[in-house]
Amino acid sequence: MEERIIFAGFGGQGVLSMGLIITYAGMFEGKNVSWTPSYGPEMRGGTAFCNVTVSDEEVGSPVITEATSVIVMNRPSLDKYESYVISGGKLFINTSLVDKKAERKDIEVYEIPANDIANELGNLKIANMVMLGAFVEATKVVKMETVIKALPEVFGKGKEHLMSINEKALYRGAELIKSLITTKK
Amino acid sequence: MAVVFQKTKGLTDTPFHYCPGCTHGIIHRLVAEVMEELDVLDKAIGVAPVGCAVFAYDYFSCDMQEAAHGRAPAVATGIKRVHPDKIVFTYQGDGDLAAIGTAEIVHAAARGENITVIFVNNANYGMTGGQMAPTTLIGQETLTTPYGRKAEVNGYPIRMSEMLSTLEGVAYIERVAVYDVKHVMQAKKAIKNAFLAQIQKKGFAMVEVLSSCPTNWGMTPVEALNWIKDHMEPYYPLGVYKNTLEEVK
Amino acid sequence: MAKVLMKGNEALAEAAIQAGCRHYFGYPITPQNEVTAYMAKRMPEVGGVFLQAESEVSAINMVYGAGGAGARVMTSTSSPGLSLMQEGISYLAGAQVPCVIVNIMRGGPGLGDIQGAQGDYFQSTKGGGHGDYRLIVLAPSTIQEMADLVQEAFDIADEYRNPVVILGDGMLGQMMEPVDFENIQKRKRDIPEKTWATTGRGNREHRNIINSLYIDPPVLEKYNYQLFEKYAKAEKNEVRYEMINCEDADVILVAYGTIARVAKNVMNIARREGYKVGLIRPISLWPFPKEPFEKTVNTAKAYLTVEMSMGQMVEDVKLAVQFKKPVYFYGRPGGMIPEPSVMLEQIRKIAGGVK
Numbered sequence: 112m113e114e115r116i117i118f119a120g121f122g123g124q125g126v127l128s129m130g131l132i133i134t135y136a137g138m139f140e141g142k143n144v145s146w147t148p149s150y151g152p153e154m155r156g157g158t159a160f161c162n163v164t165v166s167d168e169e170v171g172s173p174v175i176t177e178a179t180s181v182i183v184m185n186r187p188s189l190d191k192y193e194s195y196v197i198s199g200g201k202l203f204i205n206t207s208l209v210d211k212k213a214e215r216k217d218i219e220v221y222e223i224p225a226n227d228i229a230n231e232l233g234n235l236k237i238a239n240m241v242m243l244g245a246f247v248e249a250t251k252v253v254k255m256e257t258v259i260k261a262l263p264e265v266f267g268k269g270k271e272h273l274m275s276i277n278e279k280a281l282y283r284g285a286e287l288i289k290s291l292i293t294t295k296k
Numbered sequence: 297m298a299v300v301f302q303k304t305k306g307l308t309d310t311p312f313h314y315c316p317g318c319t320h321g322i323i324h325r326l327v328a329e330v331m332e333e334l335d336v337l338d339k340a341i342g343v344a345p346v347g348c349a350v351f352a353y354d355y356f357s358c359d360m361q362e363a364a365h366g367r368a369p370a371v372a373t374g375i376k377r378v379h380p381d382k383i384v385f386t387y388q389g390d391g392d393l394a395a396i397g398t399a400e401i402v403h404a405a406a407r408g409e410n411i412t413v414i415f416v417n418n419a420n421y422g423m424t425g426g427q428m429a430p431t432t433l434i435g436q437e438t439l440t441t442p443y444g445r446k447a448e449v450n451g452y453p454i455r456m457s458e459m460l461s462t463l464e465g466v467a468y469i470e471r472v473a474v475y476d477v478k479h480v481m482q483a484k485k486a487i488k489n490a491f492l493a494q495i496q497k498k499g500f501a502m503v504e505v506l507s508s509c510p511t512n513w514g515m516t517p518v519e520a521l522n523w524i525k526d527h528m529e530p531y532y533p534l535g536v537y538k539n540t541l542e543e544v545k
Numbered sequence: 546m547a548k549v550l551m552k553g554n555e556a557l558a559e560a561a562i563q564a565g566c567r568h569y570f571g572y573p574i575t576p577q578n579e580v581t582a583y584m585a586k587r588m589p590e591v592g593g594v595f596l597q598a599e600s601e602v603s604a605i606n607m608v609y610g611a612g613g614a615g616a617r618v619m620t621s622t623s624s625p626g627l628s629l630m631q632e633g634i635s636y637l638a639g640a641q642v643p644c645v646i647v648n649i650m651r652g653g654p655g656l657g658d659i660q661g662a663q664g665d666y667f668q669s670t671k672g673g674g675h676g677d678y679r680l681i682v683l684a685p686s687t688i689q690e691m692a693d694l695v696q697e698a699f700d701i702a703d704e705y706r707n708p709v710v711i712l713g714d715g716m717l718g719q720m721m722e723p724v725d726f727e728n729i730q731k732r733k734r735d736i737p738e739k740t741w742a743t744t745g746r747g748n749r750e751h752r753n754i755i756n757s758l759y760i761d762p763p764v765l766e767k768y769n770y771q772l773f774e775k776y777a778k779a780e781k782n783e784v785r786y787e788m789i790n791c792e793d794a795d796v797i798l799v800a801y802g803t804i805a806r807v808a809k810n811v812m813n814i815a816r817r818e819g820y821k822v823g824l825i826r827p828i829s830l831w832p833f834p835k836e837p838f839e840k841t842v843n844t845a846k847a848y849l850t851v852e853m854s855m856g857q858m859v860e861d862v863k864l865a866v867q868f869k870k871p872v873y874f875y876g877r878p879g880g881m882i883p884e885p886s887v888m889l890e891q892i893r894k895i896a897g898g899v900k
Contacts, residue, residue: 131550131721138550138723146550146721150576150659171810173720173803174882264550308752339745341614353754359743361613362756364636367606370598374610374618375743377594378568382745400606403599 112142112167114252115175119160119192120184120205125239128265129182130161132243135261136253137165147173158187165252182246184225184239186211203246205238221249221288228283237280244284255285304328306337310354317510317517319474320348320416324355326474326484327387327414331358334491340383341375343368347389348422366397369404372411383494385412391421394430394454401460408465408499412490415456418507419528426512430454433531438512453531457504461537467498469537473506473529475521482534489541498540506532548723553688553713554579554621556724557647558587560695561619563726566645567593568618570607572600572626575659576715577649580621601626605633605646612642613755615742617699621647623715624665625656627673634708635674639757641741641772643702645695646680647711649718652880660880661715661803666857669710670831677769679776681783682710682830684801688722694828697731701783704734705775706741712830714853715880716803785828788837790816794823796895797841799850799862801827804883808851811888818889820896830858838865845870847895851883852876871895 116133120126130146137144147162162175181196182203183189189209196202198217207226223245229238247258262277306328314320331337337358344352346365353360363371368386376384393401393415404411420438421427427440431453435444445453457471468490472483486503493501506528508520515523551559558580561569569584581597588595598604604620611618622630627648637644650665652658667673669682681701685691691713698709743753759765787805790812791797800808805826815822823845825837838848847870850859859874866872875891877883 134721135550138548144550144723147716148719150715150719168813169809170722170806172807172882172885173716176882176884338747341743341745343610350758353756357746357752359746359753360756361610361743361754362640362758363609364606364632367602367609367633370603370606371610371613373596373603374568374570374607374612375614376610377596377607378611378614378616378618379744399599400603403603 114165114180114250115178116163116165116180116182116252117160117175117178117192117195118163118182119158119188122159124159124184125236126159126184127161129239129243130163131265132258132261133163133165133253135264136257139257139260140253142166143168143170145170145173158191160188180246180250182242183209184242185209189213201249203242203249205242207238221245221291223284223287225284228287229280232276232280232283234276237276240277240280241284244281245288246284247281248285248288255281304332306332306357307355308357312355313351314348315511317508317520318348319505319507322474322480323414323416323483323505323507324352326480326487327385328356330484330488330491331383334488334495336383336491336495339381340385341379343372343375343384343386345386345388345392347392349387349389349416350423352387366392366395367400368392369397369400369409369411369413373404373407373409376409376411380410383412383491385414385491387414388416389422390415390417390419390429390431394456401456402463405460405463405500405502406465408467410494410497410499411501412494413500413502414487414490415502415504416507417456417504417532418509420509420512422509422512426509433527455532457502457537460502466500466502466538467540468493468501469504470539471504471506471532471534471537473524473534475506475508475524489539493541496542504532506534548725550721551688551724552579552719552721553691553717554649554719555583556688556692557621557695557711557713558583559726560692560729561645561699562587562591562593563729564617564696564699566617566619566699567591568611568616569594569620570596570598570604570611570618571620571622572598572604574623574626576651576661576718577621577623577647579718580647601629602633605630605637608644608646609633609637609640609642612637612644613640613743615739615744617703619645619647621649623649623651624653624662627665627668631668631674634680635676635678636757637708638674638678638680639676640755641706642708642755643706644708645698645702645711646708647695647713650712650714652878658880659715661717661853662878662880663714663802663804663853664857664878665712666830666852666854669712670833670861678772679779679831680708680710681705681779681832682712683785684712684828684830685717686802686805686826688717688720689724691717692724692726693730696729700731700734700736703736703739705779707775707779712802714803780832783829784832784834784836786834786837787824787826787828789824791823791825791837791841791845793821794841794844795821795846796892797823797825797845797848798888799825799827799848799858800852801830801858804851804853807883807885808888811885811892814885815889815892820892822892827858833861833865835865838862842866842869847871847873849873849875849888849891849895851888853880853882854878
């Protein structure tokens with residue numbers, strides 16, 4: 112098993128955190144992991160992305176050019192990273208902010224209105240967690256309970272009051288995938 | 297037989313290599329005497345420059361490091377941060393301190409680095425044969441200003457003591473000269489204060505010493521001493537530019 | 546404490562602190578800024594000194610002063626900063642001051658870019674500063690190895706009284722991987738006491754002098770010979786490399802640092818395709834490991850060196866192979882990463898259908 116994942120969006124959407132959570136969860140499950148961020152002069156507001164590898168083998172290139180999954184939180188990220196998905200790979204689109212459909216036909220596309228769901232839950236900031244929940248459910252790269260175990264590593268230990276809403280968002284994202292899969296059948 | 301004079305323990309027995317009439321020898325002796333009198337020779341660590349005083353590590357009887365050109369204040373910073381209770385000093389010329397090492401001296405002073413700097417200003421580059429220094433006077437002839445230093449080509453000589461004394465981190469700065477006995481005595485007092493500032497952990501201390509270079513100036517030793525008085529001193533006024541020392545009896 | 550997830554830059558800083566480094570001097574430059582930030586935070590916690598210098602020039606000379614005064618001292622920078630440090634590095638080598646210098650390489654020349662690259666191989670292994678000297682250069686390829694080698698580097702520096710360079714790249718600096726600080730891999734060494742350090746004379750009979758000036762040519766010549774006796778000892782004892790699947794290999798990939806990770810993956814893919822491919826990964830870039838080439842030159846058909854540059858280490862590979870077998874090269878400069886698919890294509894071509 113080797114999952115090579117690209118998380119991308121605006122700076123501030125929490126894409127680096129999404130990647131970190133999966134990286135911690137992978138580490139907790141005894142897998143080989145690596146996390147590589149974008150870095151550069153654009154500290155805020157620009158595009159942010161990170162590359163995460165979760166693997167049974169040693170991690171090779173920390174930079175991903177052939178992704179098994181890509182998660183795009185905004186339109187520029189879709190334009191840039193759709194081509195990175197390998198044939199048969201998965202693309203997760205935050206349809207709340209992306210008004211364009213995916214062009215590829217050889218990949219599985221998941222459309223998640225992450226910001227709308229986050230709004231419903233009462234906190235726009237957790238759109239990334241909705242997306243992450245959907246991703247974990249669809250790929251099973253790590254277990255959801257491990258993801259929840261990883262949250263304090265990324266958000267800090269003193270923020271328990273945020274944990275429940277983050278968990279709620281993760282599960283809502285996961286439920287959405289379950290219902291999508293059921294609908295397909 | 298009664299001993300009437302003894303060489304300071306602060307100097308080794310190695311004979312100085314300096315030219316006849318050069319005042320580096322006097323300044324070395326003053327620094328060494330001050331360290332002996334303050335009883336810090338066993339815990340002093342000096343930093344030698346690149347320039348005429350490049351062999352200073354052979355002359356001072358304490359531990360020494362030889363720095364790259366201009367970098368003595370950075371090297372001294374490294375030493376002092378490892379041994380904050382030792383006495384760390386640099387001995388630098390005008391090319392070393394005021395040209396290639398300007399960044400290092402300014403920032404050591406700005407940090408209030410608790411070191412003592414002996415700055416020997418002889419208005420030219422001695423070791424390399426007498427080129428223009430940042431402190432060369434307007435009109436002064438050197439190898440690289442054969443028609444005299446011109447402001448429109450080379451700009452103006454830098455007054456380091458004045459410049460550095462504007463910095464908050466500076467504890468003590470004085471400009472002195474060594475062209476006669478009276479001034480030599482004053483220079484020693486200044487050097488002592490600059491070491492006391494370090495002992496009192498007051499911050500950065502520097503003594504600028506107007507020094508002669510008869511060989512490169514093309515003068516006799518006496519002419520050279522007079523030239524300091526007549527030409528350098530008017531542009532580089534002597535005196536204390538900053539003093540935050542506690543009263544010492 | 547179990548494994549912790551850390552950025553390469555943070556892991557190397559923590560490793561230095563755990564190795565007893567209590568003095569760090571540096572100047573901000575991307576992509577190694579996490580090192581300075583980490584040191585600024587951690588050094589006061591362990592009673593150490595972090596000082597932000599006014600330039601890399603100054604930082605390396607602070608390292609000289611502190612190292613000469615007997616401290617375990619480190620600086621870190623990225624390519625343009627290392628260029629500025631070259632003067633100081635020559636003096637450090639000349640005065641035999643131990644220290645650890647980390648270069649998290651980025652794309653060049655000039656201001657270049659801030660992505661990981663490997664264009665400073667020549668600068669680190671062949672000099673860079675003036676004069677006849679050698680630096681011991683170690684190139685990790687994982688964050689764990691980064692932590693291991695940084696700790697080893699301090700020991701090597703002290704044993705040989707010589708600067709040791711950790712040569713990483715922006716990718717290794719920025720990426721996160723799990724690190725286990727409780728099981729650091731390093732050799733047992735007899736590290737001599739620093740009786741030469743300028744600590745103030747105290748009761749010592751002699752003065753200690755840190756110096757690289759020997760104005761009399763025969764004296765300087767003799768001093769250089771002494772330095773080279775030391776370098777010869779390092780060439781004998783400090784060679785490090787990893788060798789995988791080389792016994793039966795027709796094509797042997799040669800790569801160091803980040804790109805060696807990619808090469809390892811490519812080797813596995815090629816093996817699955819039926820090509821007999823091996824990997825030599827130099828870990829010490831100086832002394833360069835000749836041994837794995839001596840061992841394989843009679844059995845391998847060719848070598849393929851892969852670098853994140855236009856080809857620098859490949860020259861050492863050619864010297865080690867002594868032109869007995871072809872040495873091919875594939876690299877990309879500018880902070881771009883050589884493509885696994887291109888590596889595979891080259892392997893297929895070189896193997897010429899020999900499976």
